[in-house]
Amino acid sequence: MSSTQRTAPGFGGIAWGALAFLYTPIVILIVFSFNSSKLITVWEGFSADWYRIALENDDLRRAAVNSLIVGLGAMVFSTLIALSTAIAMHRRKAFRGKQLINSLIMLPLMVPEVVIAIASSSFFTAISLSLGIANVLIAHVVFCIPFAYLPMRARLETIPVRALEAAADLYADPWRAFYYVTVPLLMPGIFSGALLAFITSLDDFIITQMVAPPGAMTLPVYIYSMVRRGITPEINAISAILLTLSMIFVIISYLINQKKVA
């Protein structure tokens, strides 16, 4: 009886519809990136030519390299910063400012991206910091921190106190317990946080566009400039590559995080 009370007629249809709504544009984009026609929306036949053309595009390659440099840099720095923050915040005993820091970490997620973008760019101008692509990197580290932090924090919460107690019973001093118990159990959280930070950096458009000095384009900024000039199947090909990369990384991050704490 309980199950009939719970199922609501029509909700399943809406749920599947919502899923279709979320994925249709993505599927269309990927399908049409293999279209041989120059026309965007008329299917003529299968062809991987647009991928070849995209890969031979020098500007595009430069943008991809920039994206990779910024993404990896932002991933490393934001993960390290988030890691030390997560360990500090995990301490059970309250300390002054704990609540404040809790909200501070979430702040980059709440402030509209456009505002972060113009704030960073005018701040860099105000202090005359023009390190080229490093400016972009600095801006990215800041908004990647919460994405790196959340999986680590969630992971730390699941480490049972008894694991650390067991280590203590076996004469491990706190440092050893940390190194041999906490770190290995935290590892999946670190990896998944790092991957999420990398994707977040890779996908950012508006902040990068405002902060990047001329010539230091990343992939999304380059794609945007192409879209502005007119829609071509080449954009579909690059976009499909970027989408697929992100999806692979999310799924890996998810699978890593699925591993249960023993």
Added chain:
Amino acid sequence: MGLLKDRGVYALLSPFLIVMGAFFIMPLALVVVYSFLKAGPYGGILWELSHDAYVQILFEKDFDGNVAFNPAYVEVLLRSVKLAGICTLFCVLLGFPTAYYMATCHPSKRNAWILLVTIPFWTNLLIRTYAWMLVLRTDGLLNHFLLLTGIIKEPLLLLYNDFAVGLGLLYSYLPFMILPIYASLERMDWQMTEAAADLYANRWQTLVRITIPLAMPGIVAGCVLVFIPAIGSFLASDLLGGGKQMMLGNLVQMQFGFSRNWPFGSAVSVILMAIVMLGMMWMARNSRGARL
């Protein structure tokens, strides 16, 4: 962990505090300061205190110095609130049944659903918004489909209007609604619904009087998580609105782009941040117990 002394905690927090302080808090503070300064004649700012930027949101000065009410920016504000509001409403209408279905389907399928709903969130928003251009264009796929099936005779103008922007917003932020509602429903005590059934409540009554109130923290959290980014969004209105249907985010971006009125752009940013703060305070008050 008895490992960390107070000093150790602060040492571990210091990289975070330094980076956030220097490259997040300071820039935002600078925006607040800029909003109270005068615009330079050729862009940039003059270091003179002034509330011109805020006045400019409501009034304009003509060449003789007469001040008149100027509705243009208020309209942008209202359009942003309207579009973000409609987007939030549709997110609830679509998101609640979806989350409900997810929370009541077989536990082995739930993780797959969560993953599927999460993936779009992590993929490039620019590209996903661009994909809608392919669908909505006059010679786009939707028009092709409708013409082919004979539902319409003439292609519809689907792109570059409020409909397209609203659809783009709904698409961008739907996962932000589904996930918190799901989190609420998943933790809910479903025996309550059984109790309601024992007391002869039908399914509809159970839904309205038991399930929805119990899911309210998640719904409130979802509304804030959708409304906040929607009102400041840039891409949906830029690409799908064709730049004509401006929202607050576009207005801000323009002032730091070719309009080059930094104090004005800063003032609009401050208003945007104030809206965000209000939204978060509302959520804190109404969604106790909701966690993402």
